[in-house]
Amino acid sequence: MPEANSKTECFVGVDLGGTKILAGVFDGQLNCIGRNKMSTKADRGAEAVIERIARCVQDAVDECDLNLKQVRGIGIGAPGAIDPESGKVVFAPNLQWKDVALKKQLEKHLDIPVFLENDCAGAMLGVYETELQAKPKYVVGIFLGTGIGGGIVIDGKLYTGFNGSAGEIGHMVIELEGPKCNCGNRGCFEAIASRTAIFRQIHNAIKDGQKTLLTEMLGNDLNDLRSGDLRKAIRKGDNFVKKIVEEVAHHTGIAVANLINIFNPEVVILGGGVIDALQDEMMPIIIDTAKNTAMSGTIKGIQIMASKLGDNAGITGGAVLAKKQTK
């Protein structure tokens, strides 16, 4: 009974975001056997959010016809600076968290070992362990979503630096005096190429009288705008949206070149909601720009590609983390 057997031990990965909690149940071979999604409701405070994470995990496990006793470990990626040793979220601006003992409190709720990682480092771990079969020694992962984050692999291991916060590539300034970023600086990669940055540009242009299919699809306030809507508009012939997405792809390509010049990795892998939705539109431009911009010596033999894990990178990374730690 291989199926029943593999079901007797499972791992849960959690991707904790500013707006949603995603929990995935994985078998011992790290196949995803079920997912559950819940809104974060960060405004209710850390305790309430941790209760929601616990419920989200319970529901995901239950949905797979499993019970919590079969879960050997839970790995969580949290959006911000974390301390893996103490299991604390040191600082997570999107959650308005500071020094939250996430590991300890969630273990109290569920009575299962919990392991903590930064969300993008976690996503990198998921991509590296399940998607990059050749196990390249040096990898840079770039995740474009609401914000932009990075994950770095050096010598086949996650690289997190001196304070555990390496990989904040979203706050690499690529345009001195560029658009204002949430971090307070100007011209960060995230302020230019994240979903937030794209949507801001679109909103501003509409305010200035720009016509676009997006308003026909979603109404004038674009309340429910998602990355996928941009793809739909482009495929229907919306040149305004096309131009914005192409420019963002070009700027992302320059950021990729920066990271290639600095790290000289073997593989650059791009993921996150924006890439997931706009892969066909963006990846050719990103690859072209990066190859034309990086120093000729550094680019040789380097692969630049999109992750196939999409939204599942974070939960997969959580499961990988849990599996590694409970070995």
Added chain:
Amino acid sequence: MPEANSKTECFVGVDLGGTKILAGVFDGQLNCIGRNKMSTKADRGAEAVIERIARCVQDAVDECDLNLKQVRGIGIGAPGAIDPESGKVVFAPNLQWKDVALKKQLEKHLDIPVFLENDCAGAMLGVYETELQAKPKYVVGIFLGTGIGGGIVIDGKLYTGFNGSAGEIGHMVIELEGPKCNCGNRGCFEAIASRTAIFRQIHNAIKDGQKTLLTEMLGNDLNDLRSGDLRKAIRKGDNFVKKIVEEVAHHTGIAVANLINIFNPEVVILGGGVIDALQDEMMPIIIDTAKNTAMSGTIKGIQIMASKLGDNAGITGGAVLAKKQTK
């Protein structure tokens, strides 16, 4: 006779630049006991340059009352992409070299083992081994001279990446559509904050009628302008030069913050001719800007400082390399 004893074995470090060759003789404890400088004359071709390197080394050794038989090894830092295994300079635009067998040819001239490294990686090695006594695990070195290069230490070892070309931080774009760089792109850190970039700004401003003490000191064409002249002009009250240097320091601070956000190193160390000459003017601004720009989580406990090795970083690194390799 400890002195005679230490003199019986020595190492030579060579810093091969586009305009000058610097050779240093080091005792077994890596103290510099003599230096020699020669112009490169790159336009005469690789063979002639390699002959000049050999002469520069011979003269430096002779000047120390030593002979070549006492030199256990020679370490060279070359400005470009190198292949340490084959000892070839793969590509060095400033020398107009492509696939030059520097190690082999120089060994033929001198009959001493020769070891090759990229110039900035070599300078980083020199700084790390002789200056950073605490042996931090993660270090980023930034060298501002004619161009800008970097050296990276991870886990206490020089990090050179997949093709051996990691650390090309001078070609990190920090201003989309910024000033043109020699590499063909726009807005590279090097095109904004290298000596070349500073001098270009000064020349252009003078052409536009800007008054400065520099022309009084050096004549209208500023033919012999050096970084040290900027310091002299600033100390004599030249506000135009002061403003340019302060702006360059500010932009360098932003580049430092980028590298801190990406690498989260323990130490950032700045060196090269520009920093050597303008340390007092630039370092306070670089440190302030970097601390204000980097993410609050990443900056904690990180030291940002100037190297004391100055122009000797490259030759020291060469000697370290030679000593390590001949052990």
